[in-house]
Amino acid sequence: MPQSPDVPLDGLYGDLILEHFRSPRNRGILAEADLESEEFNPFCGDRIILQLKFDDAGTVVEVGVRSEGCSIIQATASLMSEAMKGQKLEDLDALALAFRDTMYGRDEGEKSSVDLGPLKSLTVVRQFPVRIKCALLPWVALEEGIKKYRSSNSHAQSG
Numbered sequence: 001m002p003q004s005p006d007v008p009l010d011g012l013y014g015d016l017i018l019e020h021f022r023s024p025r026n027r028g029i030l031a032e033a034d035l036e037s038e039e040f041n042p043f044c045g046d047r048i049i050l051q052l053k054f055d056d057a058g059t060v061v062e063v064g065v066r067s068e069g070c071s072i073i074q075a076t077a078s079l080m081s082e083a084m085k086g087q088k089l090e091d092l093d094a095l096a097l098a099f100r101d102t103m104y105g106r107d108e109g110e111k112s113s114v115d116l117g118p119l120k121s122l123t124v125v126r127q128f129p130v131r132i133k134c135a136l137l138p139w140v141a142l143e144e145g146i147k148k149y150r151s152s153n154s155h156a157q158s159g
């Protein structure tokens with residue numbers, strides 16, 4: 001039985017995605033994490049566990065990623081992990097929003113002030129709408145993780 005084809009990747013953007021797929025960054029488990037989140041997409045067996053560690057100023061100092069599944073989720077998780085370092089929670093909100101808008105083609109007119117940098121390479125996935133979910137899964141994990149982190153934090157402060 002032939003496997004369903006992965007997204008065909010070539011050109012400059014494709015090369016970058018493949019490179020991150022083959023050599024994923026920040027892969028591993030953090031001994032201590034302030035934020036942890038897991039998401040699963042049964043469509044192609046994509047799974048991600050995302051961990052973040054913040055310093056006292058609330059800046060991301062460490063990222064831990066465990067991902068499995070197709071090339072797109074693994075490359076996205078790797079590219080995302082690099083983009084998150086040195087960012088604060090509100091920067092991550094903006095980054096996730098800008099990425100989502102870009103993947104759905106809502107980035108016309110440079111409304112966003114967020115520079116996606118190497119993450120822009122993932123715009124090739126827009127040609128394969130069914131795979132956009134693969135590229136968004138790590139961001140869903142991030143957004144859900146942020147929600148959880150914020151609610152547990154505000155709880156601690158009010159108590």
Ligand code: ZN
Pocket residue numbers: 044045046069070071072073134
């Ligand atoms: Zn996938």
